Amino acid sequence: xxxxxxxxxxxxxxSTQSTWGFPKWEANLINENSQLIxxxxxxxxxxxxxxxxxxxxxxxxxxxxxxxxxxxxxKVGFFNPIAAGQEEKLRLDLSRVEHWVGQGASLSDxxxxxxxxxxxxx
Numbered sequence: 001x002x003x004x005x006x007x008x009x010x011x012x013x014x015s016t017q018s019t020w021g022f023p024k025w026e027a028n029l030i031n032e033n034s035q036l037i038x039x040x041x042x043x044x045x046x047x048x049x050x051x052x053x054x055x056x057x058x059x060x061x062x063x064x065x066x067x068x069x070x071x072x073x074x075k076v077g078f079f080n081p082i083a084a085g086q087e088e089k090l091r092l093d094l095s096r097v098e099h100w101v102g103q104g105a106s107l108s109d110x111x112x113x114x115x116x117x118x119x120x121x122x
Contacts, residue, residue: 041065044100045108046079047072056080059092059111061100076100079114092118 043064050056057079060072077092097115101107107115 042073042100042103042105043108044076044097044105044111046110054082059114061096061105074100090114090118090121094118094122 041064042061044059044061045068046057047060047062047069048055048057049069058075059077059079061074061076062070062072066072074096076096077090079090080087081089083089092115094115097107
């Protein structure tokens with residue numbers, strides 16, 4: 001049997017794809033990110049935090065298949081929609097956003113508006 005030979009020789013097949021087509025988590029993170037960008041699956045979007053009725057959003061670079069508040073690749077800023085007075089409403093690392101957009105990442109509609117506002121303010 002081939003499985004017995006595989007177990008005896010302690011060799012594992014080298015593959016970066018699982019049986020369902022998703023990248024295996026053991027794959028090199030840089031190679032995984034490069035492949036995701038080539039496939040157009042990386043997006044810059046909001047990740048909700050905060051308490052009930054008091055939202056606070058992190059702006060993150062994430063694989064579009066991950067859940068909204070789940071795993072992400074990199075944090076590039078935050079957005080506080082209920083900031084009052086002298087509180088900071090938006091902080092965004094525009095150089096990192098430009099880097100990811102240059103690599104092929106897409107922006108969500110709300111993040112595109114926030115980036116536009118941040119550029120105007122800078």
